[in-house]
Amino acid sequence: xxxxxxxxxxxxxxxxxxxxxxxxxxxxxxxxxxxxxxxxxxxxxxxxxxxxxxxxxxxxxxxxxxxxxxxxxxxxxxxxxxxxxxxxxxxxxxxxxxxxxxxxxxxxxxxxxxxxxxxxxxxxxxxxxxxxxxxxxxxxxxxxxxxxxxxxxxxxxxxxxxxxxxxxxxxxxxxxxxxxxxxxxxxxxxxxxxxxxxxxxxxxxxxxxxxxxxxxxxxxx
Numbered sequence: 124x125x126x127x128x129x130x131x132x133x134x135x136x137x138x139x140x141x142x143x144x145x146x147x148x149x150x151x152x153x154x155x156x157x158x159x160x161x162x163x164x165x166x167x168x169x170x171x172x173x174x175x176x177x178x179x180x181x182x183x184x185x186x187x188x189x190x191x192x193x194x195x196x197x198x199x200x201x202x203x204x205x206x207x208x209x210x211x212x213x214x215x216x217x218x219x220x221x222x223x224x225x226x227x228x229x230x231x232x233x234x235x236x237x238x239x240x241x242x243x244x245x246x247x248x249x250x251x252x253x254x255x256x257x258x259x260x261x262x263x264x265x266x267x268x269x270x271x272x273x274x275x276x277x278x279x280x281x282x283x284x285x286x287x288x289x290x291x292x293x294x295x296x297x298x299x300x301x302x303x304x305x306x307x308x309x310x311x312x313x314x315x316x317x318x319x320x321x322x323x324x325x326x327x328x329x330x331x332x333x334x335x336x337x338x339x340x341x342x343x344x
Contacts, residue, residue, distance in 0.1 A: 124154040127216055128182070129193040130203060132160040132175050135254070136193030139236050140173070142218045149221040156188065161203065182212050189216040191234060192252060197270045197288040197306075198341035204234065204252055204270075215252070223255075232269065244281065268305065286321060288341055295330075306341050 127143065129136045136158055143153050157174040159181055160166055166177050182190060190212060194200040204215075215234035219225060223241040231237070232251035240258040243249070247261055250269035255261065259273045262281030267273075271285050274293040279285070283297050286305030297303065297315040304321030313330040324334040 124151060125216070126156055126185075126188045127153040128156050128159055128176065128185075128188055128190050130159045130161075130179075130190055130207070131193035132158045132162075132165045132170060133194070135195035136160075137170060138238065138256070139191055139193035139218060140171070142220045142236060142238060145239065146218065146221055153189075153216070158193075159190070179207060179210055179212075182207070183210065186211075187214070189214045191216040191218055191236060193236070195254065195272060197272050197290050200252055200254075200272075201270045201288060201341060202344065226263075250287070262299070274311070306336070 129139050143155050146152055157176045158170055159176055159178060161178050166175055168175055192200050192203050194203055217231055217233055217235050219237045220239040222239045223237045225243045226245035228246050229243050230248045232249055234252035235249055237255045238257045241255045242260045244263040246264045248266045250267055252270050253267055254272040256273060257275040259277045261279045264281055265279055265283045267285045268287035270288045273291045276294040277291050278296040280297060280299040282300045284302040286303060288306040289303050291309045292311035294311055295309050295313045301315055302318045304319055306322050307319050308324040309315060310326030313326050314328045316329040319325050322336040322338060323332045325332050
């Protein structure tokens with residue numbers, strides 16, 4: 124059993140805890156210690172009986188503990204991981220729900236969370252700190268960059284490229300061979316039928332660009 128904390132005392136932190144619980148029911152792997160959060164308001168009390176232990180400083184005194192960042196928004200997750208790395212944290216846990224189907228020759232990066240009902244086809248690459256939320260599907264030969272979040276029910280076809288930090292809304296679909304540039308946002312229910320550039324927000328069927336952000340926008344709190 125490996126000691127584990129979840130950084131993030133919000134909604135996705137609780138979802139990540141569910142993956143931990145379901146994993147342990149099938150095959151005990153994680154000794155869950157509690158939650159951490161950078162917001163002082165959230166650093167007291169408990170969640171479902173598990174303590175909120177403090178912020179990042181708690182990890183400095185517990186170097187052997189694994190951590191998974193349970194923050195749904197890619198930009199905030201990236202900033203948190205960057206801060207944790209700078210403070211010396213390197214034990215990032217990867218969580219794969221026992222009822223996810225992960226194909227052959229799939230590479231999964233550290234810190235990634237794969238929730239229940241997800242299907243990942245063969246020869247796919249998932250970067251670090253990716254979130255595949257409930258019932259997503261990812262087709263063969265797809266490459267998903269670091270910090271990408273797929274909301275529940277996203278359908279990614281084969282041969283797709285999704286750049287770092289993209290946020291793909293619930294029920295969206297991406298057709299075969301499309302490239303989505305880094306830090307793009309795709310609205311819920313959108314159908315991405317052609318390539319999207321970096322730093323845009325695209326919505327609709329077919330998806331069209333509605334907003335363009337400056338490069339590096341995600342680095343701002």
